[in-house]
Amino acid sequence: MENWRNVVLACVLSLLVLFGWPIVANHFFPPANPPATKIVKGKSVPLPAPGATPAADAPAAIRAREVVLKDSPRIVIDTPRLRGSINLRGARIDDLVLATYRETIAKDSPPVRLLSPSGTADAYFAAFGFAGDGVTTPNDQTLWQTQDSLLAPGKPVTLTWRNDQGQLFTIKLSVDENYLFTIEQSVANLSGNAISVRPWSLVSRTGHSKDPSTWTAHTGPIGTFNGATNYDVNFANLDGQEPGFFARIGGTTAQAGTNSFSSKGGWLGFTDKYWLTTIIPDPAKTIDANFRKGEGDRYQADFSAAPVIVPQNRVARSTSHFFAGAKEVTVLDAYKKNQGFANFDRAIDWGWFIWFEKPIFNVLDWLFKLVGNFGVAIILLTCIVRGLMFPIAQKQFASMAAMRAVQPKMKELQEKHKDDKQKLQQELLALYQKEKVNPLAGCLPILLQIPIFYALYKVLMLTIEMRHQPFVAWIKDLSAPDPMTPLNLFGLLDFTPPGFLAIGVLPILLGITMWLQFKLNPTATDPVQQQVFSIMPWIFMFIMAPFAAGLQLYWTVSNLLTIAQQKWLYSRHPTLRAQAGKA
Template sequence: MENQRNVILAIGLMALVLFGWPYALEFFYPARPATIEDAVEAPRPGLKNSNAVPDTGTAPKVIRERKAVIAGSARVPIDAPRVAGSINLTGARLDDLVLKDYREKLDKNSDLVHLFSPAGTGDQYFAQFGWIGEGVTVPTSQTVWTANGSKLTQKTPVTLSWTNPAGQRFEITYAIDANYLITVTQRFVNTGPAPAIVRPLGLINRTSANADPSTWTVRNGPLGVFDDVADFDVHYDDLDENPKKLVEYTGNIDWLGFTDHYWLSALIPAPDTKGQMAGNFRALGGKLYQSELLFDTTVVAPGRQIETKSMLFAGAKETELLDDYVDAKNIKLLDRAVDWGWFIWFEKPIFKLLNWLFEQVGNFGVAIILLTIIIRGLMFPIAQKQFASMAQMRAVQPKMKALQERYKDDKQKLQQEMMELYRKEKVNPLAGCLPMFLQIPVFFALYKVLLLAIEMRHQPFALWIKDLSAPDPLTPVNLFGLLPFDPPSMIAIGVLPIILGVTMWLQFKLNPAPMDPVQQQVFSIMPWVLMFVMAPFAAGLQLYWAMSNVLTIAQQKWLYSRHPQLKELAAKEAAEKAAKADGKGKA
């Protein structure tokens, strides 16, 4: 009975951790102070309004097709190892960026992921670099720039230049690496007769119409790292509801931008400019939002120039790549763009092990099975102790019943005597639930890995399982696809969840039946309830749990042979149950 209670307790705690942990964090760790209630920074000396909205132009009222907008403007092509697209010479905008390694859908013929799209399209999303100035004519969103190269590649940077009517020159140099990092150098040369006041900036402008929604497990939307702390507390709705439509950060800006489930765009100051800028999140209305990186205002004397360097990350949130940028480029906490949460210390090792297994076998489903075997193997010594504890607990059941009868009216004395019995018999009543407790962080870590890691996106296993990051698509509710309708997710029980429920039922059947009738009923329905609960989860997680159940059954079979008293007791209880049922039938 104690062991069965421990199992129920452990499963309840697993559900509590899985579904309640994020809410607990919000309660015990409230939002950092620098959020939408913060006051807007006072204007800096030299500029009358340093918080003016940077010029991004007005998007056309009529939404236009992406291809038509791109074709109708002069551009510099981008052809890097992992991205393609173009730079719009009007406004010097990076507003056309395609990720070569990822497709929108599972179908191999579907479109590549378009991360950036021009203003005026349904998926408006672009980056722009420029200046705010006083006493100087600065380029605007309508400025047409001149390029010194025909194509931006990993080996050939491109410099855009524009000279204002006073002869003062502005330059923006774009250089891209082998992945998703673009280095931006902004240069202002004051060839005029008087000092000029300028403030370099970079911005990312996007619509929320195509943004991934935030959930209790995955944070999407405005995101940044400020003073070495990742701020997950600003949402699109917060910016809309804020009277100032603005959240500003000062001090040490590590990076800021927008994150979706698998994609990230981030403005990153060069390491030697830390502490010399401000960062904003801004609502522009009409579901348009902006993240802004503003450098300090500088007075540039005649005949002098200033140069500012920053970086733009625009691409997939690949875990190892983000880690590499943290180390190689000194971009602090860029890996937090993946919302690992407070279990990052355990989730990332699980990911690294799973990813390494995938590299060895070439199939993520097989890698998950191997991961399950490794985890069960590491916990096998604990499982042996669990079964030994079960055997000991069953052996002292008659003595425990006797104590319960003797001290049924004195609960305190009963507890004392039971503790003494445990001590004499060397029984640990909590040992039986230890393996289940150890499974909780593993289960939760794998859940987060499968949910967050883009490395799992669109990864097949075998047969009908084409995407381990999505629920099992095959369900008997529509006769495995023969009937022409898609059942609601609540009842769309896939094959893997059914296998999970059956294997859990078999696992419970191998355990000695609890003596409490209520517990018997709980254990009889629990596998089928969990089957429905797990149906909407990723197929990879279902595969892990079902495989874990199969290994547990095999483990139990073997351990029963090592502890015959358990097997005999189970057989005896089954016989008693059958006899009792037979007696009721005759009556």
């Protein structure tokens, strides 16, 4: 009866983990990117991007982008990484695609579109201008003048506009070879009186990010103010919602409605998982910054500097920057170091363990550049980790083998004191001391691997360097789940299993290798514990199915190396192997 109760308890616990984990994981640990491919009749077929712009995937739009782009004169943007144009009406950067990134892995997939002009679906743009009291300043309908036709690295453009009061406003834009625009604003006061003006910059977007904001990966409004990066504000707050219970427990600074900050330097804007737009003031100047909601479904991040008095026949100047592009680790790090942008690397939500996650990324990225395949790089990283942990693992396996060797004595004690649990525990402790074994020794390597596993999870989830990276055969994206599942006969059946049941080949291999690894471990003294261990590999097979294929690959290879180490240990200690076999 006792054994049946233990079996039932083990089954109940397993079901709780199996069905409860997806609910917890979706909030705290989002599993992976959406699948990049689908297996159809045994072949990988690219899937459309779920967050692609309407022009890329569907005709839905307020007005067609091509029509809106013809409404006003424009200056072409052409860099190694960016393509697009500047709208001379309103001095807006509102047409931008990322030339080196595609929406999907399909060969004919369009490039990722980041910015779109107002009047289109998913309107998203940056604008720069001036405000002042008693002076006519340019507005969103102002048509700026220029003699230039192309913005490219080393080829800046200058926009000018003159009011009827004697002031000449100028915006000079330049761009580097990556994603950074430099904005030099000036106003020349040619009137007979002093004026007061203040330059401003803004980023405006329509709608929430298509990437969900979670506990481990923030998307939405983001900024660094007075040296601290703020992930607290989200779109729901700008919509008027108060911060949630867990946010308040964590000490959020967000509030319902407009969120305002006063900061020396810093930056602010909007982030998706992989893409970032942010306006960056002069690091030496104090600004007033805001996240706010505009009309309809529009959201805005803006800042303005302190008012400047411009005497007659004088010129006031200010410099700011605008970043629009991919959150590449080395690029963000370079801007932080060379431009002095505070915490710019924190545009990637590394979290508390950035000190450990970035070194893991750096090693993985170095291995990738060495071998040219991120899957092989993950395998090499796993070998390095297991190699560094080998001395500890050797002690662990020796202790576990010794535990198997004392199993007969432990069973004798369990039979002898089955009615006296306290006496049994005392006798077991005495046996452990006499035989010099530690039942908890096997926990240390597992505990040491947890931060490595979590760091790899964050790297696969957040870094764009992992996006759409293939491994071998059907695995075309290591940041997405393994798409090949036997539930539809590897795509031969016209049936797509739900995510919970879409168990790919890698999760199956993970479960099998985990089961083989547990088979070499000593038998647990507690029947419930033993029952849990016996079904845990198959539970983890389901749990890991929605996670990134790269993470599944790491765990599977780690299991294989662990099995090899255990076999090697038993080969060196045949007496332990024999004793374990008798147990």
